[in-house]
Amino acid sequence: MRAPLRLALLASALALPAAAQEAGGGSPAIAILVRQAERWLAQDRVDLAVAPIERALAAEPNNPQALAVAARIEVARGNREAASAYLARLGQGGNRAQVQEVQDAIRASGVDRQGLEEARRLASEGRAAAAVQRYRALFGNQAPPDAYALEYAQALSGAPATRQEGIEALSRLAARPNATARARLALAQALTFDPATRLQGIQQLQALAALPEVGGEARRAWAAAIGFSGNDPAMLPAAEAFLQRYPDDPEMRRRVETLRASTRTAAAPDPEAAGRQLAFQRLEAGAIGDSTRRFQELLARDPNDADSLGGLGIIRLREGNLAEARDLLGRAMANDPQGGRQWQRAFEGAAYGDELATARALLRRNDLDAAETTARRAAIREVDDRSDIETLLGDIAMRRSDPVAAEARYRAALSRRPGFPPAQAGLTQALRAQGRAPEPRAAGEPRIAAVPEGDGFRAEGGTPPLPAAAAAFRAEAARVADPGAAAVLLRNAMAAAPENPWIRLDLARALRRQGRGSEGRALVEELASRTPTPDNIYAAALLAEEDGRTPDADALLARIPQGRRTADMARLATRIRTQREVVAAAAMMAASPLDGRSQLLSLAARPDPTGSTAGAVIRAFSDANDRIGAAEAGRVAVVANRGQVPARVAIAGALLAAGLEAEATAVAAEIEAGNPSAEVRRDLAVLRSGAAIRAADRLNEAGDQVQAFERLRPALAQPENRDAQLALARLYLGARQPAEALRVAEATLMRDPRNIDARRTAIEAAIATGDRARAARLLAEGQSAMPSDARVLLLEARVARDAGDGPRARQALEAALRQRAAELGSFTRGPAPSGLVGASAQNPFGRAASTASGATTGAPVDRLTREIEQELASLRDDIGPSMAAIVGGRMRSGDNGLDKLAEVSTRLEAVVTAPIVGGRLTVFAEPTAIDSGSVENSTQARRRFGTAALSSPTALPPIPSGSAAGVGLGVAYQRGDWGRIDVGSTPIGFPTSNIVGGVEISPRITDDGIRLRFTAERRAMNDSVLSYAGVTDTRTGASWGPVLRTGGRAQVEIPLGSGYGYAGGGYAILDGSGVVSNSRIEGGAGVSIPLYRSGDTEIRTGLDLVYLAYQRNLRYFTLGHGGYFSPQQYTALNLPVDYRGRNGDLTYRLGATLGYAAWREDSAPYFPNDAGAQASLQSQANATAGTSEAVSATYRGQSQAGAVGGIRADLDYALNDSLSIGAALRYDKASNFDETRFQLRLRNRF
Structure with missing residues (x-):
C-alpha cells in the first residue's frame, strides 16, 4: 500500500477519538456524569442525582464541577453541614463563579420561609415599601440569593423611594449572559410604569412578545403600558405597532382610532x-x-x-x-x-x-319573572364565558317545571366549561325529572356535587363556614380558566378567610399551573404547621399526593389520630398505602422480575370494591411495557372482585388505558351479561366506544383506514361523541384527506373551543393542506383560550416548525417542557416548614393520575412530556448546530489494478441553520484515499491497461499500483423537504479534481401528498480509480479520466395509504478527459408499503423496477475507456424488506433486498477514441489469428441474468442529549461485482 493511502488510513483512525475528546472537554466520562446529576437535580430528583455524582467524585475526588453539584445536592437534602464541607473542598480548586453559586445556594436554604411568604404577600397587595423592608430584614445587608433576586428587585422598583435602585437591579439581572426571559420581562414592565422610560419599556416588550414562555404576559403588559398614557398622541406608534402584530384585538383597534383622533384635533396639553x-x-x-x-x-x-x-x-x-x-x-x-x-x-x-348577582337574589326570593328578565339581559352581554348565566337560566327553567329547556341550558354551560359543578348537578336533576338516568362521567373526571352559595355554606371536613366575600371570590375563581386570574381571586378569598385550608389548597393548585408549585406548597404547609387541625393537615396531604410526594402525604396523614379521621381521610390513607406497595413491587421488577411480577399479581388479587388497586397494578405493568402482565393482572383482579361491579368497571377502564382493547371489551361484556343498572350500562357504552376509538387509531397508524373506519362505525352512530368524531378526523389525516379532517375537527371546535385534541387535529390538518394562515389562526385561538397549557405550546412549536421558524419552535418546546413540569408539580420545591414533614425521596412514579373509579396512583412517565422531548430531540436534529466525524470504507470486487477498489474516507462536517433565509447549511471536508492494488503479472491482465496491448507480449511496460488521495470540499443547503442544492469538489490531490454539485426541488402539488421531484446534477463516477481520479499510461505518458455524469431526473411520488408509489426517469451525459463521451437513459417505478407499524417499530416492504441503458460499453481500462459499468441494457426487479425500531437511546434499522437482474453488454474496441491505435491492434490481431499468441482487438459482448441482493444495518446510540455514535454496514451483490461498505459516526449537537 502506498504512502498516501497509509496516511489517509491513519488520519481516519485518529479522527474518531479526537472528536470524542473534543466533545467531552478532556474528561468526557466525568462530564457526562456531572450533566446527568445536574439534569436530575433540575428535575427535583435528588435521589437519582446522588449516584452519578458519587461515581464522578470516586473517579476524580477534587473535580470542581462535581464538587459544586454535590454541594447543591446536599443543600436540596437540607444537609447544610455536608454542603459546607463540599464548599470548603471546592474553594481549594474551583473557580470564583462555582464557589459563589454554592455559597448562594446554602444561604438561600436558610431564608425564613414564613418571612419570605409575608414579603411576597405584601408585594402582591401593592404594599411595595413594606415588602422591601421585610425582604431586607430577611437578607440583612447582603445581596439577596439568586433564587430571590428577581422578586426582590421587582419589589424595589415598585416603591417610589427605591424605584431607581430596583430598576438598576433588574437591569443587572436582565443583562446577565444567562438571563431568563422573565427577568427581561420584569425590567420592561418596570420601565413602563414611569412616563420617562415608558417607550423604552414598550420597545423591550415588543421583542419579548415573540417569546413563547412570556409572550402572553408581554403582550398584556404592552397593551397596559399604552393604556397608562391615556390619550397621549405620543403612544400612537406603539399602539399601531401592537395592532400590526395583533390585528384581531378590538380594544387596541379602538385605542388607535382614539389616538389618531387626538392627533388630528391637536388638543391643548392636559395638566x-x-x-x-x-x-x-x-x-x-x-x-x-x-x-x-x-x-x-x-x-x-x-x-x-x-x-x-x-x-x-x-x-x-x-x-x-x-x-x-x-x-x-x-x-x-x-x-x-x-x-x-x-x-x-x-x-x-x-x-x-x-345582573347575575341580581338575578340570583331574585331567584332566591322566588321572583321567577324578574329573575328571568334580568338573567336574559345578562346573557346577551359581551363576555368570554356565559356558563354561569346559562346555569342560572337552567335553574329558572327547573323552577318552572321545564326540564327539557333546563337540560339545554345546562348542556350549553357544560359545553363552555366541562365539569362545572352547578351545571353538572343541574343536568342530573333535569335528566331525572324526565325519567332518564344521569349520564356517566368522562374517564378520569372526578365526581362532583352542587356547591351551595352564600350564607350557610360549610367547607370540607368541618372547617368553619366561609365569609360571604371569601365564598364569592372562591366561586368566581372556579369559573376562571386562566390560572393567573384564578390566583388573584383566590388571594382575595384568602385575605377574607386566612385560616381556611381549602382556599389555600385551591390557590396552591392555581400557582402550580403557573409553575410556582413551591410557593403554593409553602402556603398550604405553613397553615398545617402553625395550626395542625385535621383539615389543615389533610389539605397538605392532598397537595403532597397530587405533587407525587407520596411519603410526605403518608407522614402528614400519620399526624391525624385514627379517631379523628373522616371517610375521605381514610380513603386517602388507603390510596397512599396502595401506591406505596405498587411502587415498591414495580421497583422490584427491575432487580428481580419474577419476584416483582409475583408481588404485583398478589396485589391485583386483593379484593377492592373500588378497583383502584387493580388499576394501579395494570398501569405498573403497562408502564414496564409488559402487556402480558397487565392482561394477567386484569384477569386476576376480575376473579377477586367477581361480585363488585364498580371494581370490574374500573378494571375494564384500566385495561383499556393500557391498550388492551380486547380484554377490556371482554370484561365489559361479562358485566353486561349480569343485567347491570342503567348507569353501569352507560359506563360500559362509554368504555366500548373508547375501545373502538383506540382500535381505530391503531389501525390508522398501521395504514389500514378501511378497517379502522369499520371499527369506528358504531361509535360514530352517536352524534354527540366528540372523541369518535376526532378519531374520524385522524382517519382522514391518515388517508391523506386533510381538508375533510379539518372540516370535522373545526366542527368539534365550534361546540367545544377548549378541546385541545380537536385543536391539535385541526392544526395538523391545516398544515397538511398548506394553509399556514389557518393553522396560525387556530393556534392563536388556542393560546387565547388556554394561555398556560403545555399542549398549546407544543402546537405552537409544530406551527413554527412548519413555517420554517426553527428557533421559535425550539423556544416553544422548551417552554412546553417547563410548563408541563409545572403542571405535574415537578418544579424544584422549596423546603417544607420546620417540623412539618421529614425528608423524603421523590416518588419515582411521579404525579398521581386518576383511575377509572376516581382513585389515584402514580405514573412513571408522562406521555405528553415524552412527546415534547421526542419532538425537541427531532427539532435539534433539524435546526440545531452540529459537528460530526464520519469514518467510512468501501471494498469493491474486481481485478487487481483495474476494477477492484478499496476506499477509506473521513468526513468532517458542520451543520448550522442558515441566517436570514432559514434552512440547513452544511460545510464539509472529506479526506479520501482510494487504491486498486497492482495489476497481476500476466500478459492478459497487463494488456487491459492503457496502451500496453500495442507492445510486444515480451516487452510489456510496467504498470504501477493504482492509488490516489485527496480532500474533497463542499457546501450544501437544504430547505425543508422540498429543496436542496450543493456544490463541491472531487478530492483535491487526486490527479484530476473537478467541481461537482446538484440541485433538487420536490414540490407537493396536491393536498393529498402527490409530489414531483426534479434533479439536475453533475457527479463523479466512483466505480474505479480510473473513473474517480484518472490514471496515467506508463508507456506513452498519456493521462485519461476521471469521468463525470451530467444530467437530470424527474419523478412523481404518489401516497398509497401509509406507503407510497413512484415512477420516474432521467437522462445523463458522461464525459471525461481522454474518455469517449457516453449517454445514459434510466427509468424506474416501485412501491413501498408498511406491513406492520406500532410506535417506533415498523416493518416495511415494497417492489422496485430498475432500467438502465448506456449508449456505449466503456467499462474497461485501455486508453479511451472510462472504467465504469455501462451495459447497453440492464433490468432488475428488487424486493426490499426493512425493519426499524428503538430501544431506549438505541435506534436501529435492519434490511435486506432480494432481486433478479438481466443485463447485456455490446462488444467494445480496445481504443474507442484512437482509430490509429485501434487499427494497429487490429493488424496484430489479424497477424496472430489462429496462433498460440493470438491477441484480440475488441472486448467481447455478453448477456447475463441472475439473482442480486444485499443486506444493510444502521445503528445509532445517544450517549446523552448532545452526543451520539452510529454505525452502518452495507453489502450488495450486483450483476458483476460485490461491494461492501461500512461507516462509523460521531455527532455532537449544540
Missing part, C-alpha cells in the same frame, strides 16, 4: 395627564389603595374625567363591587363617547356580574 398616568401606573403595579386615592383626587378636581372614572371603575371591578364598577364605567363611556369605548369590555363584565 392632569401626568397624574392620571401615575394613577394607572400604581394600579398596574397592584397598589390598589394608592391608585384609588389618586383617582379620587383627580375626580375631586374634575368629576367628569373619563379616564379617572374608568380607572376607578376597574378598581371597583377588581374589588368585586360590581354595582359601583358598572356605574363608574358607564359614566366614563358617557363622558367620552369616542375614547370611552376602551371601557366597553370592562363595563360589559361589570354589568354582567351585577
